[in-house]
Amino acid sequence: MKIELPQVGESVTEGVIGKWLKQIGDRVEKFDPLVEVVTDKVNMEMPSPVSGTLSSIIAQEGETVPMGGLIAEIEVEGEEPASAVPAPIAAPQPQAVNRTGELLKDVAPVGPTGGVLNMETDTPVSSGRKRYSPAVLRLAGEHNVDLSHVNGSGMNGRITRKDVQQAIDQGVATTEPATAAPQTAPAPAVPGADEERIPLTPIRRLIAENMVKSATLIPQAWTTVEVDVSGLIQRRQAVRAEFQEREGINITYLPFVIKALAESLKENPLLNSSWGGDSIILKKRINIGVAMATSEGLMVPVIHNADTLSIAGLAKRVHDLTDRARRSQLRLEDVQGGTFTANNTGVLGSVESKPLVNYPQAAIMTTEAIVKRPVAINDAIAIRSMMNLCMSFDHRIMDGAEASGFINAVKARLEAIGPNTGIY
Amino acid sequence: MQRDERVFILGEDVGARGGVFLATDGFLEEFGEERVIDTPLAEASIAAVAIGAAIHGMRPIAEIEFADFIWPTINQIVGEAAKVRYGTNGQLHVPMVLRAPQGGGVRGALYHSQSVEAFFAHTPGLKVVNPATPYDAKGLLKSAIRDEDPVIFLEHKRTYRLVRGEVPDEEYTIPLSSADVKLEGEDLSVITYGLMVHHCLEAAQTLADEGVSVEVVDLRTLRPLDSETILESVRKTGKALIVHEDSKAGGIGGEVASIIGEEAFEYLDGPVTRLAGPEVPAMPFSPAMEAMYMLDADKIADAMRKLAAY
The missing domain is CATH 3.40.50.920 (Rossmann fold)
Known part of the structure; x- marks a missing residue:
């Protein structure tokens, strides 16, 4: 049986083969972890879709394989009815498969089509989105346009040649920098006498690609405000011991910040959106990604529906995600669906930073180190705990007015935290 | 016809009547009845006479009064004229034009409305022309007459009266096979x-x-x-x-x-x-x-x- 790289995630187009957990000739049981796969979202262990003997490994470690690409073959003994064999990965991660885009195989990297998995259920409404005309494919191929980022204006939402041309003219939706950068910038074959060449780990490569995408595809502007967090510090101190005792976990500043973010995002929906080429796509869910440094590299687990959780609830989610990120046990759904990203650069000692927007989101905000500083209050000098909030945003989606409105709303909420701020 | 005396016209009512749509009005007076010939009501012979004359060095312009009556010429045009150059290994050729008004929208019903272009356009050895404007009609007709092989020149009846356009007096041609x-x-x-x-x-x-x-x-x-x-x-x-x-x-x-x-x-x-x-x-x-x-x-x-x- 041919084993293909399962299609996971909405915008995932390819994966990097990590470590093979079974070797050629090994006996493999159905659902046994077969191979590690690194995507730009998450690392995962791909379970074997069948029982049998691993007869050949086609994709070697470190190789980049498009979703649906052939990676191995398993010899299946006996007659296993086809109906009993679930689609690869479908059983363990059904929620991922349901949202899977239709990916083009053996075609220039144009990305997922955004259609449904089952090609047979061909309804008039969806057919327009899935099938591209020769002109569209040709133009997209020539300009490396990721068609999943192009909005269709044709019949039933079909992407027309004009839509692709418009996307090219606007300079969006191009996969070129992401795919070309690693390929066109190889390190010199022989390092110089005073140089050492470190090969990229799969995750490093993916981080690099995402950063290039952000830096080249999003025109980003940057803003920063100062926040007096003296009230926040006092409140956290006041509840810390009791919270530790009652919940068994430490409460940090982060849940307070996420709470303020979620509420402010609700008021400022433009910040919770994506650039859609000829439109802006507002996201109805508020899913806040939290950037975390792990031993493997930067991970951004997501707190889904953050606006529905209390500070205590957020504290638990943050704790759970942090814990699992450290132990490399994040699941695919933990890193998917983010609509806004928060990054606590203050923990690194930074007092000001200029983050790169987490493509294709609209903005990213950092919380910087809290520093005690003399501040003028009512014409008197006071020592206050001050923290900077820094934010980069997609200037196509909004202007400084909207961005400032949002970041000042976050600031106001953080400064309003006092002895009466509820935790539950 | 002034330029080349080999050119002559034959067809039903092309002479005294000046053509049923007056396409040859005044020709009889100017060129005489040896070059503007009223024929009997026999389309097959109109085509056949034109083919014979063309093979012998003349430049006939045969008119079928309505394209609806072109079918008797099929044997002559498709069966013979189209194949003469090929069949004689280039020794003979048929520099003739077969003009015919065609098309509907003129209350012509079954026998005065037909479009016949596809039947002839299928045939290698023929050229088929259908102009839309007066300017194009002149330039294309001149090219058709001067072409060394048979040309079916179809004119839409409605364009005779419906379409008006400037036609320069001076000489010009429009190459066949140019959209x-x-x-x-x-x-x-x-x-x-x-x-x-x-x-x-x-x-x-x-x-x-x-x-x-x-x-x-x-x-x-x-x-x-x-x-x-x-x-x-x-x-x-x-x-x-x-x-x-x-x-x-x-x-x-x-x-x-x-x-x-x-x-x-x-x-x-x-x-x-x-x-x-x-x-x-x-x-x-x-x-x-x-x-x-x-x-x-x-x-x-x-x-x-x-x-x-x-």
Whole structure:
């Protein structure tokens, strides 16, 4: 049986083969972890879709394989009815498969089509989105346009040649920098006498690609405000011991910040959106990604529906995600669906930073180190705990007015935290 | 005829009457009855006489009074004239023109409305011309007369009275097999010929008001087709609508569509679409039914809208 790289995630187009957990000739049981796969979202262990003997490994470690690409073959003994064999990965991660885009195989990297998995259920409404005309494919191929980022204006939402041309003219939706950068910038074959060449780990490569995408595809502007967090510090101190005792976990500043973010995002929906080429796509869910440094590299687990959780609830989610990120046990759904990203650069000692927007989101905000500083209050000098909030945003989606409105709303909420701020 | 005394005209009513549509009005007086010959009501012999004269060095312009009566000439034209050069290994050739008014929309019913181009355009060895404007008619007719091989020169009856345009007195010719972009556009190519050129131009104007830029290509010659102009237009716009009054199946539109499919597939951004006459044996007589049969600017504009929106 041919084993293909399962299609996971909405915008995932390819994966990097990590470590093979079974070797050629090994006996493999159905659902046994077969191979590690690194995507730009998450690392995962791909379970074997069948029982049998691993007869050949086609994709070697470190190789980049498009979703649906052939990676191995398993010899299946006996007659296993086809109906009993679930689609690869479908059983363990059904929620991922349901949202899977239709990916083009053996075609220039144009990305997922955004259609449904089952090609047979061909309804008039969806057919327009899935099938591209020769002109569209040709133009997209020539300009490396990721068609999943192009909005269709044709019949039933079909992407027309004009839509692709418009996307090219606007300079969006191009996969070129992401795919070309690693390929066109190889390190010199022989390092110089005073140089050492470190090969990229799969995750490093993916981080690099995402950063290039952000830096080249999003025109980003940057803003920063100062926040007096003296009230926040006092409140956290006041509840810390009791919270530790009652919940068994430490409460940090982060849940307070996420709470303020979620509420402010609700008021400022433009910040919770994506650039859609000829439109802006507002996201109805508020899913806040939290950037975390792990031993493997930067991970951004997501707190889904953050606006529905209390500070205590957020504290638990943050704790759970942090814990699992450290132990490399994040699941695919933990890193998917983010609509806004928060990054606590203050923990690194930074007092000001200029983050790169987490493509294709609209903005990213950092919380910087809290520093005690003399501040003028009512014409008197006071020592206050001050923290900077820094934010980069997609200037196509909004202007400084909207961005400032949002970041000042976050600031106001953080400064309003006092002895009466509820935790539950 | 003033320029070349080998040129002569023959057909029913072409002399004393000046042609049923007055196409040869005054010719008899100027050129005399040896060069403007009224023939009996016998189309096969009109064609056969023309072929014989052409083989012997004359330049006959034979007229079939209505294209509906062209069928008796099929044996002469398709069976013989088209094959003479090939069959004699180039020793003989047939430099003749067969003119015929065709097309409907004139309350002509079954026997005065037919479109015959597809039958002749299928035949290697023939050329088929169908001009849409007075200017093109002059330039193309001169080229047809001077061509060394048989040319079927079809004129839409409605264009005789419906279309007016400047025709310079001075000498000019338009090469056969040269299509003409009658209107430049970006969003959609409409490929057509004959009377329909005018309906398409009118529909294109409607679409322009709606923000759709339509290019109208007038084929002018239906065999051989000017593939280059067709392909250039479709490569630019990515969408092709072919419009003709003749019925759809086996018509010129199928040939044009195939050329586009074969040569410009990668440029297509929509289905190559044909808008043509209905699959009905003949033009109805009732004015209401005739209007239903005929294409007009509204029907064409609808087809343009649909393809533009695809």
